[in-house]
Amino acid sequence: MLVLVIGAGVIGLATGRALALRGHEVIVAEASDAIGSGVSSRNSEVIHAGMYYPSGSLRARHCVTGRKRIYAFCESHGIPHRRCGKLIVATSDEEAAKIAAIHDQGRANGVESLEWLDRSQAVTLEPQLNCTAAFLSAETGILDSHAFMLALQGEIEDAGGAIAFLTPVEALGRSRQGWLVRFGGASPGEMLFDAVVNAAGLGAPAIARATDAYPAERVPKLVLSKGNYFGYSGRPPFSRLIYPAPVDGGLGIHLTLDMSGRVRFGPDVQWIDQLDYTVDPERARQFYTAIRRYWPGLPDGSLFPDYCGIRPKLTGPGMPAADFVIEGEAEHGLDRLIMLFGIESPGLTSSLSIAEEIADRLEDRPAAALEW
CATH class of the missing domain: 3.30.9.10 (D-Amino Acid Oxidase, subunit A, domain 2)
Known part of the structure; x- marks a missing residue:
């Protein structure tokens, strides 16, 4: 399966890695000239333990499981980190x-x-x-988030995937063969993909609005x-x-x-x-x-x-914090398309866990059991 992941922040890179390690062809399209240049590089670099979020929410589930996975990843890949508490x-x-x-x-x-x-x-x-x-x-800790993202990029490329920098996505169109994606930038063009993951962070709603047949009522206000x-x-x-x-x-x-x-x-x-x-x-x-x-x-x-x-x-002043939004065909009705909205804190901590759920959903497999 040829998969386009939109956005080379920590969620996009983790997703690209998970899919590439499963044997899929992966291209991560990034509008800027570097990885992690948006939300992912402008945070506290904290590995959260998972106590702030309602039980059963995506934030709680992915934070608790993702924290265990990110510590293991840092240890196995030599990523600077510290369980400082x-x-x-x-x-x-x-x-x-x-x-x-x-x-x-x-x-x-x-x-x-x-x-x-x-x-x-x-x-x-x-x-x-x-x-x-x-x-x-x-169990709370800190890490070098850029070293973490560089390691994710390295594993994508080692598994045959690629990061396409300065490659903004302008539109997604459906065809019988898959998703026809129109790119802008210095070398504009179109390319056909079997599946698409929208992990564009602050730009995710705009990508959703530029997606053929995506229900307008499902595009959240940013x-x-x-x-x-x-x-x-x-x-x-x-x-x-x-x-x-x-x-x-x-x-x-x-x-x-x-x-x-x-x-x-x-x-x-x-x-x-x-x-x-x-x-x-x-x-x-x-x-x-x-x-x-x-x-x-x-x-x-x-x-x-x-x-x-x-x-x-996804919510404003005085409103309860919204949960992560991870939508696939079951939610929006479009095959092999994953939309991610509102992936803020604890997105960094949750990244490896979110990535596995996305890979499972694109492969039509039951989601892996999350640890508690």
Whole structure:
């Protein structure tokens, strides 16, 4: 089967790898000139454990299974990663109730090694922390996301697949032989494929609208949520990731570490109407206020604008977070076409698990049992 995967972000690369390793011919079409240049390169690089999501949801199922697979992949392929753990902290009674619910949800989702801590226990682990209560997620970690994506690209190419850079997809048309895909760019043209996977991230709804006979009512409205990050100029004050109680639209301005030990804070939640990747230095005021709730010792003048990402959300302010949308023929009625919408956090963690489901669905096989 000749398969086109649209988008060389982490989901597209993982899907291309899964299909190529099963013996399919794979082309990954990427509109830009590099892998992971969109959502996949603008996140916290966190391997999530899986406690934030409703039981039975795609986000919960794929995060828990994907986390186990991504750790195994990193270990077998020499990808820099660290199971550093994180503390989810409360600084008020209201927040304590909120994180207690997250703790219970994690247990319901089968997340291992969750430990509830009182204030003294949390401060023993992280002396600079301020909190009224916390819980430890020992399975949370970090990785070098670009090294991970490079490894996925390498396995696609080793298995005979290819990445077509600067190759935007303009339209998908149906024919008796399969899907006729029209490409733009410097060398425009058409090519016939047996199957297509739309993993275009922020561009996925536009691809769906350009797909022959795709039901217009199934194309979701894309809601843009910008997440800004600020770097920290001092030495790391914590050895673990520190997450506050979640806020509307996100997980709160948290402290993360990268593989070099550098500290980053973010993301915040900024609802926007158009793509904009600039970080407003004035937003640092909100960061100082939020961070000092759990780290009062944050020095003045120590934060600087770093980068931002834009989440492909399906719901807006004040609305419950939407689940991942993975649609095939059973949902939209079109053979050998997989549409992916709203693959935001924990998409990186879930990528290898999502990829296997897509491969199973294209092969008309029962989905593999997901681990809990």
